[in-house]
Amino acid sequence: MRYSGLKVITQGLFGNKGWGPAWRNPAPKPEYDAIIIGGGGHGLATAFYLAKNHGLTNIAVLEKGHIGSGNIGRNTTIVRANYVLPGNSEFYSHSLKLWEQMETELNYNVMHSQRGVINLFHSDGQRDAAVRRGNAMINQGDDAELLDREGVRALVPYLDFEQTRFPIYGGLHHKRGGTARHDAVAWGYARGADMRGVDLIQNCEVTGIDIEGGRVVGVQTTRGAIRARKVGMVVAGRSGQVAAMAGMRLPIESHVLQAFVTEGLKPIIDQVVTFGMGHFYISQSDKGGLVFGGDIDFYASYASRGNLPMVEHVMEAGMTLMPMIGRAKVLRSWGGIMDMTPDGSPIIDKTPVEGLFVDAGWNYGGFKAVPASGWCMAHLMATGETHAVASKFRLDRFRTGHLLDEEGTGSQHNLH
């Protein structure tokens, strides 16, 4: 069914009884041309673009839980393209362009809102770094504008500009950045893939990867064996375990990242504001909750919850930046499991096993990458060639020394 304003009106007139399920719930077939392990944002986008861009429709997405139950359903929904390094810059630029056409492409309202992202800076050195970043973004064809202190004040007057530790010198304004409704992104890609014939198989956990003579031939699942000559592992957060089924160790360590949301409030924060010195960022959802978060908890973890020291740190940073936040009540907090790589950048590549591909290592920046990750992973699986904008996301770059260390923090998984 094609969604439209007219449809909403006519359905409303007749009691909304005509809406069908947005996708089928098929049983797995014994064989597919390609299998995607993982029904999250990246996996669903991969399936969608395999079908749409490459005409591969005899494919299945295998999801151990339900569609969108992983990190696509538990992130802070920020979309931006403000990277510096060649390799990252063109990839996220491509992703932002796909975001801008996503709702038309999917015929689905993902509530993409280009409300702007403001990265604050607090010293002359940081201002220089912001200028450099802004120039890199402009060179890439994206937008960036340097705001002085008064420019920031005009947009976000409620910040504490007078604080002594981190006085606000200005900010880098990325107007095309913003937020989107995270679940809707998963649902939109799921519906789009399903409409093109992709089987979305839920409650189907992969328990083994079948390899014969160095080539993948299928997978074992809780719903039986499924054969395929091409298999993509798109399971960020759990990449280590799935790769271990193929006898591989990945350059990834899993860490927990916490996020918080307050009770619903009247509109107050119109942009995404990031306070890098305090490891704090905040935006307001359309429902009214202030959505904010900080850094990872710093030790390897698979618990989908964090520890209290980081909760305290994030709250302190929020109070430092905008004292008014002290009046808001935190409604809930949660943790997501992040694939942390030693340089903070992702992996979209072939593996040493013929026909087995990996899309992983998204650190805590996977949400904004969903469309381009799917686009490039689909290109890789369909053609066997790395897509131009993802050509630096190699699996062996740590061994060969071709790191993409955007933050320049060194080769340790928890430092990014």
Add this chain to the structure above:
Amino acid sequence: MRITCPLCGPRDRREFYYYGSEDYLTQPEVGDLDAVDAQLHLRDNVAGRVRDVWYHEAGCASWLVVTRDTVSHAVEKVELVANVKGILAKTKLKGGAA
């Protein structure tokens, strides 16, 4: 989370710095790129019982090997690196590729 330092007793997690997996305790041969890659980058990344290296930064400055569960955050055992190093040096590093 609290970690029982063998020298200081049970202490708040905030006193400790997490360094990384026990792979850091191995010593790759000079020039063996695969072994260096395995030590620095590749990880078993287990959901469950792991051994990793911590530093008692705001305490006695000991380097520690902590045996703990990455799913429940339960800490099972804490040893001084100095006491376990001999055992770990024999641990053979696995390469990355199948």
